[in-house]
Amino acid sequence: MTAAYPTDFDLHLFHEGNLFQAYDLFGAHLSRIDQNIYTSFCVWAPHAKQVRLVGSFNNWNGEGYSLQKVNNEGIWYIQVQKNLEGELYKYEMLTETGETYLKTDPYAFFAEERPGTASIVYSLEGYKWHDQLWQNNKKQSAIYEKPLCIYEVHLGTWKRKEDGTLYSYRELADQVIPYVKELGFTHVEVMPVTEHPYDRSWGYQGTGYFAATSRYGEPKDFMYFVDQCHVHGLGVILDWVPGHFCKDAHGLHRLDGGYSYEYENSWDRENYIWGTANFDLGKTEVQSFLISNAVFWLDYFHIDGFRVDAVANIIYWPNRDHLEVNPFGLKFLKKLNKAVFQFDPDVLMIAEDSTDWPQVTAPVHMGGLGFNYKWNMGWMNDVLKYMEMHWHQRSDHHHLISFSLMYAYSENFILPFSHDEVVHGKKSLLNKMPGDYWQKFAQLRLLMGFLMAHPGKKLLFMGSELAPFSEWKDLEEIDWHLIEYEMHQKFREYFINLLHLYKRAESLFELDHDPRGFQWIDVHNTKQNVYSFIRRNKEGSPLIVICNFGEYGYENYRIGVPEVSWYEEILNSDKKKYGGSGQINPAPLEAKKGDFHGQPAYVHMTIPPFGVVYIQPKI
Template sequence: MLPEPEVRALMRAEHGDPFAVLGPHRTDEGLRVRALLPGAHTVAVLHSGSGWPLAQLERQGDSDLFEALVPASEAELGYRFEVDWGSHRSALEDPYRFPPVLGATDVWLLAEGTHLRPYEQLGAHLREVDGVRGVAFAVWAPNARRVSVVGDFNQWDGRRHMMRLRRECGVWEIFAPQVAAGDAYEFEILSSQGQVLRKADPFGFSARLRPDTACVVQPLPAPVTLPAGRAGANARGAPLSIYEVHLGSWRRKNGHEWLDYRELADTLVPYARDMGFTHIELLPVSEHPFDGSWGYQPIGLYAPTSRFGTPGDFRAFVEAAHAAGLGVILDWVPAHFPTDAHGLASFDGTALYEYADPREGFHNDWQTLIFNYARAEVRNYLVGNALYWLERYGVDGLRVDAVASMLYRDYSRKPGEWVPNAEGGRENLEAIDFLRRMNRVIGVERPGAITLAEESTSFPGVTRPPEHGGLGFHYKWNMGWMNDTLAYAGINPVYRKHHHQKVTFGLMYAFSENFVLPLSHDEVVHGKGSMIGRMPGDAWQKFAGLRNLYGYLWAYPGKKLLFMGNEFAQVAEWNADRSLDWHLLGEPLHQGMRHLVRDLNNVYRHFPALHELDCEPEGFEWLCHNDADQSVFAFVRRARDGSCVVAVCNFTPVPRHGYRLGMPAAGRWREIINTDGHDYGGSGVGNSPCDTEPQPWHGQAQSMAMSVPPLATLMWVLA
């Protein structure tokens, strides 16, 4: 019989090594089997194959611990329990008779923090062991005194499936027989301070919707082989026009019900394709408890949010996008995580995933915790998660949120509120190492996938390869261009001539990184108003100004990103709790705006000069950048074969008839875009095909007189 202190530890779920006492154990007397089955009346041991009785387990005192000597040869071939619960009987497999879950190599790699795919071992995995089906659970909690998996299958009783600690890597594990897909579970953790914590699985593949915090056992999604051509569609010389979407508010049924992933596959995907976009970017789809965070405070990094359906439904959405020729980019948040008690915060009773010092580990702006990038296991968790979305759901890329907050230890902190790095500087050296490793792993393991950084500072080399000292991202959001451009577009046209440099300055650094030009969700929330609402003037000037802004955006060097609703000039500021105002498309000006965006996308994709050299200075040349008095800009975009598109932008509401512009080649030129066209709701000022004249102008040997419409952009090509 077990010593009484050990029995009490088992009964209180305080035993740190249950496998040492439960299950089958060889003794001098023979094979002794022990089982802790709270609530059981009697327990018999049966041969697992024949069902032949082997022994009746005896209760130890008034505890729920049962034990007996069992014929060794028969028991070692496998056994199960027959339990009389008083109201019914059931047959149970003994989780303590099964071997360890993790193999030696996995333990080594997890301890080292170099396991490329930790999600294949940690979390909950459907397995068959010795002919018995169940789930292998494993969770990293090195400082816990005890960890149990609890769920519907054991009445959420932490005594029933206490786990084995693999001390070499700090992982607790158990094979739970007869647990199946669809079962809810969490981890119950006894901290070193004696607190009992209930935690969601950091590697959970599915989760219940708030306020329920349980994870759901789901099969690990099979790896996805990308369709032919997808890698090329993400290349630096390819057209990337990204439609940024918040799934919960793009469109709603009956005005308030969310569309699920499959309904979105049937509606959002064809809409984005018909609009000419090349990619859909989704605000974070990782499970998150608070709707108002828009997904930027995730708890289930490995689980597509159940708001819109199952993991299989989300995978069907990605497949539908690929079938339509669209790429899928996910917003991904490795910069911080929320403080919710069931999440990663103080996971095992200690600062495990976060920095312990709040000067390093707490975001004052967002009231969230910061990942401890110095820990190999945390870096491994995040790198594995990035690879998981790319490999297991086939997404094309990850847009990494809030990179600037990761790079600098003094981000949004006053002097004395931050801790310098080991060299005395302000850079977060371990976060930099993490980003480089993440991008390097993706480059090797998922070539053709892309990563995009939302990085708002002048940190050097964001899109330079890690081996050349960079961070290794493929693209960076051009926040400087966005801020300057929107500030300029919001100025009364009368005064724009005094702010001419807000447009020209961006070309000083336009090719220092591989840039995406973002008009994102951040620009239409928190009192900023809508994009159309930011334009000055009366209704005519607002719509003309926004059409002009879009024409300028699509002509400017850099990949494109437009937030949903902006394509038809949503009037109200974005509200994540309601649908976009689709009824506005019944009005000609809004329909015209959408028509323009569709045409801009189609022209952008059709003419290589507008995308092939987006990131190379050879793809751009100013024709006119000093006409501040008339607020006119003109430039050339070039393709590798020398073909070109000439863009002319007039940022005043005054038409410029007979405007002479130097042209890069002699011949007849025709308009391919005129944002003042009648079809878009404009005044219709435009040009028939025009011929150049051998009159030098703007440094060019040839020039051409044209009518430049008010508040409009023209794009010209050789006829």
């Protein structure tokens, strides 16, 4: 417990844009002097004429609680000779024009539960972590060569209590972790837990960037959630939104009467699509704020990585008739990634980027943006467009499945079926599939099998394992009742078996980012809508994948294979226990020598309708 008075060096770094642990200075901090505990407050408010501290400890009357202006660049500070832990507070900003703004602390560690908006004095010290083994293993793990399958979860609607109230972070830890482990995922991605006023923004319109939302408990309860994930072998990725912020009156918007955190120019500032304000990423103090925020979640909460939201909104200026590069955004992303990797070389920095900007996942020193992963939005859009077509139309759109391999190794990709694809009238994955009841389930099993076999890491939204007919309703829990129905039960069993197979089969992940890991067998069968390809591991061992996107099954289907051997079926989505018709290959398949599909041997096998089959040489 140390005093947090701003030093000249701190101030220099902050205004330079290089104070990457600004949370140790700004916000509310407890300090011990002799035998007494004091509470200090520090805020950056360059447009304020006066700043006063108000709260539950002074009846919200700032008389006698004026902050001292530390420098001419707008940093204000006060030390209160009281232990104010647990007290509510805000900053009363008096502007040059005589207006008064009552604002929450941009660096507050905790906030009042909605609909309240006050900050709370809170100490993050004292949590005892139990994740040393996880941290050690992470340092020894080459994530690019490991399976990575992410379960995207919105904590408020994963599950609700019977009375409709929310589970706490601790209660969620006890329920989410064993469930996700059973499914077979390697990581949980939590949609933003930064404090936000409106439930249906899902956390993407924040007001408290340093405060884990009080909806589910205290910040130390969220530490427990992360800690327990690590203890049980799950990584935790946090959705993070450094491009824009909420315009609610108590937040960052016009914090001190001026535009401190946002662009001065309204055309650049206003994010008309989302009703938010864009961060001024060229402002050095904003850079210190945002980069410190990323470091903060790594430092205090042991987060394993970030899915950085709306990167396109950072690379390009908003509100333009054509794409116009924002040089401030580009420089910020590079600076962010360099700083984060310097703090933690093993972090996952994942760009949710819908653009074709090159070298997003290349290091900054090689001309890249410095992320180590990027969502493959092109693959997702193409594949879902293809799957939503009636199968009679698919022959004319064969490229929608094959085109992704033209650029699959240009970046380190994650293949996402996220919440964005199953909300706001887009329909659930199951309901995107054409056809009758059986055909929908068969095609969804096929889609999942293709996802797991395609080069790239994986992400799926919560509830995918249940195959819901309804899209995500975002105010209610996911459709747990579906598990009572036979086809949904069978789909869930398939889903679990598929994910666990994915994690065992090195050919499906070791060379995700290396062209040696993929080879087409037959990419030209447009008439039958059948694709076949090989995935290989570092040793070169093949796993053969056959995807039939058509309505007919085939017996004695001939397919080229890379070696003369006996092949065994290790996955067939058409098994009856999965809800299929039972068109499988129960006995080993004998490969015969002879050139076919450009391979030195071939097998005859059964290909089910709307099915995916994995085979490999029998050991």
